[in-house]
Amino acid sequence: xxxxVIAEHDNVDVADSTLRAITAAGAFGGxxxxxxxxxxxxxxxxxxxxxxxxxxxxxxxGPSLGSFLAEPLAELVAAMVADHLQSRTETFExxxxxxxxxxKNLLPRIAGLMDIAMVSDVIAIxxxxxxxxxxxxxxxxxxxxxxxxxxxxxxxxxxxxxAPGDSNPADIESIDAPPYWNQTRLVQAAEQDxxxxxxxxxxxxLSGGRGMQSAENFVILDRVAAKLGAAVGGTRAAVDAGFxxxxxxxxxxxxxxxxxxxxxxGISGAIQHLAGIKDSKVIVAINTDEAAPxxxxxxxxxxxxxxxxxxxxxxxxxxxxx
Amino acid sequence: MTDxxxxxxxxxRVADPNVPIGVFPDGTGVDLTNVRMAMNxxxxxxxxxxxxxxxxGTAGQVIxxxxxxxxxxxxxxxxxxxxADRAIHITTDDDLEPLAVASVLTVLTNELAADLVLMGKQAxxxxxxQTGAMLAAKLGWPQATFASNIEASDGILTVTREVDQGLxxxxxxxxxxxxxxxxxxxxxFAAISAILKxxxxxxxxxxxxxxxxxxxxxxxxxxxxxxxxxxxxxNVANVDELLDSLRQDQGLLK
Numbered sequence: 319x320x321x322x323v324i325a326e327h328d329n330v331d332v333a334d335s336t337l338r339a340i341t342a343a344g345a346f347g348g349x350x351x352x353x354x355x356x357x358x359x360x361x362x363x364x365x366x367x368x369x370x371x372x373x374x375x376x377x378x379x380g381p382s383l384g385s386f387l388a389e390p391l392a393e394l395v396a397a398m399v400a401d402h403l404q405s406r407t408e409t410f411e412x413x414x415x416x417x418x419x420x421x422k423n424l425l426p427r428i429a430g431l432m433d434i435a436m437v438s439d440v441i442a443i444x445x446x447x448x449x450x451x452x453x454x455x456x457x458x459x460x461x462x463x464x465x466x467x468x469x470x471x472x473x474x475x476x477x478x479x480x481a482p483g484d485s486n487p488a489d490i491e492s493i494d495a496p497p498y499w500n501q502t503r504l505v506q507a508a509e510q511d512x513x514x515x516x517x518x519x520x521x522x523x524l525s526g527g528r529g530m531q532s533a534e535n536f537v538i539l540d541r542v543a544a545k546l547g548a549a550v551g552g553t554r555a556a557v558d559a560g561f562x563x564x565x566x567x568x569x570x571x572x573x574x575x576x577x578x579x580x581x582x583x584g585i586s587g588a589i590q591h592l593a594g595i596k597d598s599k600v601i602v603a604i605n606t607d608e609a610a611p612x613x614x615x616x617x618x619x620x621x622x623x624x625x626x627x628x629x630x631x632x633x634x635x636x637x638x639x640x
Numbered sequence: 641m642t643d644x645x646x647x648x649x650x651x652x653r654v655a656d657p658n659v660p661i662g663v664f665p666d667g668t669g670v671d672l673t674n675v676r677m678a679m680n681x682x683x684x685x686x687x688x689x690x691x692x693x694x695x696x697g698t699a700g701q702v703i704x705x706x707x708x709x710x711x712x713x714x715x716x717x718x719x720x721x722x723x724a725d726r727a728i729h730i731t732t733d734d735d736l737e738p739l740a741v742a743s744v745l746t747v748l749t750n751e752l753a754a755d756l757v758l759m760g761k762q763a764x765x766x767x768x769x770q771t772g773a774m775l776a777a778k779l780g781w782p783q784a785t786f787a788s789n790i791e792a793s794d795g796i797l798t799v800t801r802e803v804d805q806g807l808x809x810x811x812x813x814x815x816x817x818x819x820x821x822x823x824x825x826x827x828x829f830a831a832i833s834a835i836l837k838x839x840x841x842x843x844x845x846x847x848x849x850x851x852x853x854x855x856x857x858x859x860x861x862x863x864x865x866x867x868x869x870x871x872x873x874x875n876v877a878n879v880d881e882l883l884d885s886l887r888q889d890q891g892l893l894k
Contacts, residue, residue, distance in 0.1 A: 387810075388773065388783065388785075389782060389783070392777060418804050419785075419786060419801075419802070419803040419804045420803070420804070422769050422773075422785070422786075423773060423783070423785045423786070424773075425773075426738070426769070426770035426771075426772070426773035426774045426777075427773040427774070427776060427777045427783065428777070429739065429770065429773075429774055429777070430739070430742055430773060430774035430775065430776065430777025430778045431777045431778075433739070433778075434739070434858070435737055435738075435739045435858035435859055436738070436739070436768075436770055436774075437859065438767070438768045438769055438770060439767065439769075448862065451767075452767065452867070453670070453765065453766055453767055453864070454655070454661050454670060454764070454765055454767070455657065455764060455767065456867060457660065457661050457670075457866070457867075458661070458663050458670050458864050458865065458866060458867070459864070459865050459866075459867050460861050460863070460864045461861070461862040461863045461864075461865075462859050462860065462861055462862065463859065463860040463861075463862055464858070464859055465857075465858050465859065465860060466858050499782070500813075501781075501782040501812060501813040501816070502782040502783075502784075502810060502811070502812050502813075503810060503811045503812075504808070504809075504810055505798065505809040505810055505811055506808065506809040507805075507808055508801075508803050508804075508805035508806035508807055508808040509805065509806060518804070522892070546893070554822070557823075558823075563806065564788065564802050564806075564807070564823060565802065565803070565804060565805065565806045565807070567822075570764070570767065571682075571761075571762070571764075571821075571822055573804065578892055579886065579890075579892045579893075589657070589658075589660065590657065596867065596869065600886070600890055600892060601871065602882065602886070613873065614871070614873065615869065615871055616871055616873060617871050617872045617873070617874060618872070618874050618875075618876050618882060618885055618886070619873060619874065619875050619876070620875075620876050620877075620878070620879070620882055621875070622878070622879075627879055627882075630878075630879040631879055631883075634879060634880070634883060
């Protein structure tokens, strides 16, 4: 069997989330083919070919794929799978991508075009047709059997290790780019703040919640994070209060993180927030309320004011850089 | 494209996300006995946005639709209280999968000649986040998922999307499907008079089985379990103790 992984990339490098999706694809027990679809994306195809566990790279290169819109890419994948089924050359038993905003936008569209059910946000692959996924904000985990001939699966990247990128290059096959999709136009791409480690892949994450109380305290959080080489995240309350940008909200409907160390400052621990941090290796909770739900979800609990602790940490860490 | 568009807003009845839920001891599913139910919060945001588009003159009519058992009527009445003009209940005893829901919505969207389907980006029970994009695909329409801002003009929506890297802006031509993210708006509290009026409003009913669609499940839930959450819960007295623990016991900090 062959598993098709739809890569996320910037035409040059393959995203960390895709390296993790490739590891997940390997758990199906077949060959792994990676699709690189973009414009002037030859470098990304070359990078994909060197990823360990990748048997083949398909490269669709054309201006219609330049904005990474879901619509033309979904058309491409659905048409390709249909062609392959018809010609019986190479069939894909599964199509896998990362369950981040890019994959969540794309894979259900492919599923709709193919009229095939999809399994979202998979955290364990039991077999080639049986998967575990969180439901109810992670309050429960369902083991689901997919009865479709082709399994469409988005995988939660944080629970799979990134595949290393140092193997002998796999073959790269060029395929045609799809026609233009004119009804959707990218006006302004999101600009990643490159000054910080990425929240989804950072080894240490410092997060703030309502208990942080002021923007000044988030400045201290930021400084301590910089000293630790940590990413900064937060709760919905912190984002709603304007202390943090939307994209760093951690939780059920925001980002899922799984760092080695997650430090929660002034976070009470709503179900929706805990859903986004439960795979962290070590969780530290700093809260004035010893009965806060975050305490039960933590490895280390410090009953104290978040801002005071941050000030002490700032001093204790001196002026060191990561 | 007419000046005033018709918006279809699918609304789902789910367990209130603020209420903790448990799992049946035999692992057959989530125990919803006596659990308070509510409209999926993302759908509530979608209803609010649709009503605002009507109030702003972009939309002529907002139609809410809910698929499920008899209690979905409560969810539809909530949508009417926020300001939806019409409510349609598609009755079924089955818990339809996202693909089946998308199939039902495809038929309805075509029948009602809706120009825009505005819906939550995910339901907070199944957390699938699939139906919007599946529907857009089945209709052959453009999609704008995870919307945090919508501006409408001349048959075009300019949508700000919440993506992992930050905010992205796209333009989509109508007709299209838009899925609502958390910060699209803050839904209003329905006025008592609106709630009372919604109680008496007519609700159109159709059986899902009469739509001529293949809605049978493609997925089978084998078991549902509570996640393991074993944490040490070690109390530390101060910052020094915390740093010692993280450095020496965990080797996490240098």
